[in-house]
Amino acid sequence: MKSQFLLNPQITFLNHGSFGACPKPIFEEYQRFQLELENEPVQFIQKKSTVYLKEAKEFLAKYIGCSSDDFFFTPNPTVAVNTVLRSLELKEGDEILTTNHEYGAMDRTWNFFCEKSGAKCVRQNISLPIVSKEQILEEFWSGYTQKTKVIFISQISSATALIFPVKEICDKARELGLITIIDGAHVPGHIELNIQELNPDFYTGALHKWMLAPKGSSFLYVKKLFQKNIDPLVVSWGYESETPSESQFLDYHEYQGTRDISAFLCTPKVIDFLENNNWKEKSAQCRKLILENYEKFCDLLNSKPICPISAEFMGQMCSIPIQTDSPSELKELLFYKYRIEIPVFKTDKGIFLRISLNAYNSQKDLDILRSTLIEIKLTTDLLL
Structure with missing residues (x-):
């Protein structure tokens, strides 16, 4: 489905939830x-x-x-x-x-x-x-x-x-x-x-x-x-x-x-x-990726899931609690050095890295994020 969208192919886009993404025919x-x-x-x-x-x-x-x-x-x-x-x-x-x-x-x-x-x-x-x-x-x-x-x-x-x-x-x-x-x-x-x-x-x-x-x-x-x-x-x-x-x-x-x-x-x-491209099936595939990967990202970032890993509480998005003193700097590093578009939210409940997926995403995108986070942990002090 990636070819159906206008998104920059050089960017790993894991932020559909902020403003969406519009397919070419639409x-x-x-x-x-x-x-x-x-x-x-x-x-x-x-x-x-x-x-x-x-x-x-x-x-x-x-x-x-x-x-x-x-x-x-x-x-x-x-x-x-x-x-x-x-x-x-x-x-x-x-x-x-x-x-x-x-x-x-x-x-x-x-x-x-x-x-x-x-x-x-x-x-x-x-x-x-x-x-x-x-x-x-x-x-x-x-x-x-x-x-x-x-x-x-x-x-x-x-x-x-x-x-x-x-x-x-x-x-x-x-x-x-x-x-x-x-x-x-x-x-x-x-x-x-x-x-x-x-x-x-x-x-x-x-x-x-x-x-x-x-x-x-x-x-x-x-x-x-x-x-x-x-x-x-x-x-x-x-x-x-x-x-x-x-x-x-x-x-x-x-x-x-x-x-x-x-x-x-x-x-x-x-x-x-949506109907002609079996979007309910594609949405289900995205939810499956979220459910399969959420706990793994929490483990990588030394945090715990914020809800049961279930479709009752999670759709095509998940938020991972992270420990960082510089959320804005982390977000900028992810985009400008690693070309990953993903939000880092600072709230009164903590700081969260939010992954949101749509049909143009795959496990490969999540693997890119995972390897990037490992490198950031090893080479910077942005992730505590």
């Missing part, structure tokens, strides 16, 4: 839409884009398990979450229950809105190593109080690369009358997703990561109960529309005037590519 479709836009901008923006967008949404709706009327495209999950937060009527003393495994941009977003509203973000500690799903649920819900109004949690965490039991969390939150916001940035195209079965109030996912779409393609699902309460992040022609559709929710959020939505419109091509 990127060509992306450019085709951009050329059509530039050939006749007025007709494309005012007429054709509506038809193309409807088709793209119908394809995606079947793929993620919800109605096409209940979501709209966004450039990334951060924009999606900001849209939700600007419409939540949080007040002083209200609490948002989340974890200490969330994405840095989301932590900053909650800090900003809590400072404005006087609400409190409770980042519940989910301790490592993970022992069981029951442990996660017990530790998470120990942060619940009568002041809790909102649940915010990643279905797959970024730095620690863990799959969290969000179905069980959504079910209990619903019983308690809490609003649920799920950050599924790493989910579509990575693990199975059926939003209707999960039944959150809000769900955002990225298409440009594991679904292989061009950069800048994500979505925000909003349960019908909340659609009238979610204001547009940008007020534009959809507000007080001269030609309103049956959905004020979509009018407000979908029609933003002049912008390039080509990445959104590639969705049918994206899904066709």
Whole structure:
């Protein structure tokens, strides 16, 4: 599959999780839409884009398990979450229950809105190593109080690369009358997703990561109960529309005037590519590589797995605890000297080297990383 991607063949790319990678056929479709836009901008923006967008949404709706009327495209999950937060009527003393495994941009977003509203973000500690799903649920819900109004949690965490039991969390939150916001940035195209079965109030996912779409393609699902309460992040022609559709929710959020939505419109091509290339099988092969290699890398780096080595907690990513005084220097050395693209995360839970694989990877890539880490241990003091 490596020849299907635009990635530099001189680089060992072990960081699909950060921004994804787009295959050539999908990127060509992306450019085709951009050329059509530039050939006749007025007709494309005012007429054709509506038809193309409807088709793209119908394809995606079947793929993620919800109605096409209940979501709209966004450039990334951060924009999606900001849209939700600007419409939540949080007040002083209200609490948002989340974890200490969330994405840095989301932590900053909650800090900003809590400072404005006087609400409190409770980042519940989910301790490592993970022992069981029951442990996660017990530790998470120990942060619940009568002041809790909102649940915010990643279905797959970024730095620690863990799959969290969000179905069980959504079910209990619903019983308690809490609003649920799920950050599924790493989910579509990575693990199975059926939003209707999960039944959150809000769900955002990225298409440009594991679904292989061009950069800048994500979505925000909003349960019908909340659609009238979610204001547009940008007020534009959809507000007080001269030609309103049956959905004020979509009018407000979908029609933003002049912008390039080509990445959104590639969705049918994206899904066709995944289906025609047996992507579920390829994803399973990547998970197998992760499960087979994770403990070996932990042993090499004198650390322990942060979770049971199981598909219940691990997908196509794994995070290895490492000991280093210079995480940034280590990352730079790996890239500039050894041509390995891999992130090194510094968190309040420790420092992690995260491996994320897709179909263009093989055991050979992991062997290159292994031999490189051995050399770094022998020749530098970057790995303690």
